[in-house]
């Protein structure tokens with residue numbers, strides 16, 4: 315027998331009945347827990363219908379609140395249901411299909427839909443599959459974008475690789491090989507564009523000297539501001555990426 319549960323199933327939440335609230339409300343508590351605030355005159359079915367219509371918001375808000383500094387414990391206990399990729403303006407839904415006795419495997423079911431069959435209780439395996447998929451997807455997107463920036467700026471490079479590192483968004487070697495982090499897909503597009511330009515400028519200046527910065531800013535006047543923003547960009551990355 316195959317039981318499907320996907321975005322139809324509601325994320326776990328804590329219910330709070332309120333005599334003061336006028337409308338149904340959702341809150342993400344600091345630890346990442348979801349709270350559904352229900353006015354006394356509203357029944358649970360209505361509250362849950364509201365929650366169902368806001369599942370994307372829940373996921374996005376948790377992503378924003380999470381990141382390396384956030385509380386990751388909750389994220390590590392739940393299977394990811396959505397991958398919200400700001401860079402490509404895509405939302406990929408993850409659907410889980412129960413499939414007894416088999417190892418988990420991931421399949422792309424057309425644009426925006428991923429399916430993981432089997433092994434749904436093995437969260438570590440599930441996350442491993444999603445991380446692998448993220449790398450594959452990033453390899454379809456980032457090298458092309460890098461090439462476009464390279465052509466526009468006339469800054470050449472040798473080779474580009476995409477990996478999933480813990481910390482660095484990108485790097486450039488003295489051989490002008492550029493490595494990009496697949497997690498860039500979670501960042502706003504302009505942040506990604508900045509990282510691409512930053513690494514391409516390292517093909518000329520392999521340091522952060524004034525000469526390097528004037529090269530970067532010559533191509534992107536807002537570079538310094540985007541560089542500062544990048545320090546906090548981890549908040550765009552869903553916390554489950556870093557769970558074991």
Ligand SMILES: [Zn+2]
Nearest residue numbers: 512516521522
């Ligand atoms: Zn640099």
